[in-house]
Amino acid sequence: EAQVTQNPRYLITVTGKKLTVTCSQNMNHEYMSWYRQDPGLGLRQIYYSMNVEVTDKGDVPEGYKVSRKEKRNFPLILESPSPNQTSLYFCASSLAPSYEQYFGPGTRLTVT
Amino acid sequence: GEDVEQSLFLSVREGDSSVINCTYTDSSSTYLYWYKQEPGAGLQLLTYIFSNMDMKQDQRLTVLLNKKDKHLSLRIADTQTGDSAIYFCAEGDTGRRALTFGSGTRLQVQP
Numbered sequence: 001e002a003q004v005t006q007n008p009r010y011l012i013t014v015t016g017k018k019l020t021v022t023c024s025q026n027m028n029h030e031y032m033s034w035y036r037q038d039p040g041l042g043l044r045q046i047y048y049s050m051n052v053e054v055t056d057k058g059d060v061p062e063g064y065k066v067s068r069k070e071k072r073n074f075p076l077i078l079e080s081p082s083p084n085q086t087s088l089y090f091c092a093s094s095l096a097p098s099y100e101q102y103f104g105p106g107t108r109l110t111v112t
Numbered sequence: 113g114e115d116v117e118q119s120l121f122l123s124v125r126e127g128d129s130s131v132i133n134c135t136y137t138d139s140s141s142t143y144l145y146w147y148k149q150e151p152g153a154g155l156q157l158l159t160y161i162f163s164n165m166d167m168k169q170d171q172r173l174t175v176l177l178n179k180k181d182k183h184l185s186l187r188i189a190d191t192q193t194g195d196s197a198i199y200f201c202a203e204g205d206t207g208r209r210a211l212t213f214g215s216g217t218r219l220q221v222q223p
Binding site for chain 1: 120142143145147152153154155156157160200202204205206208209210211213214215216
């Protein structure tokens, strides 16, 4: 089954404690992306990747890092989480940036 | 830059038609999408339309595109309680780094 998986689905952590949210796709897509969803703000892109070892900033990259060492995986790293990073995070993949995006189920992060 | 706007909330009665509207600013938009997000889930593609089309119908869904006014609408016929969700409009074009999403319209279906 074609899918994007994310882990964990729910995470509560404290300020400053490094965390990683994993994302994996099984569709051989070149393009992958991370979004955060906040009430009234819709989806905002954090980082994206056009291919292995090619990543770039989206609209709201501050406080986040990503890596793309393999085509299927695109982890999101928060080196020092802060409460304003409390949000719902989605990973997505597609053949190209403007083509249909396939979304993961989301990770709800709470930073206290 | 690109911008996509949607109204935040729509309430309809079961069995009625729902119309969700979206406006966008970029006249070069080639791909226009409607996504559905159910509670606790990710976004799923509902339907799409290319800029060279005016209308697309898929069972209970009808998408209308007015390129002159940069207006996109999604009509759901015979709306059911299972259609209650947030609906996102998104647009994109070749060469862009990402789709641009609207802020989503929450559809509430009253039994």
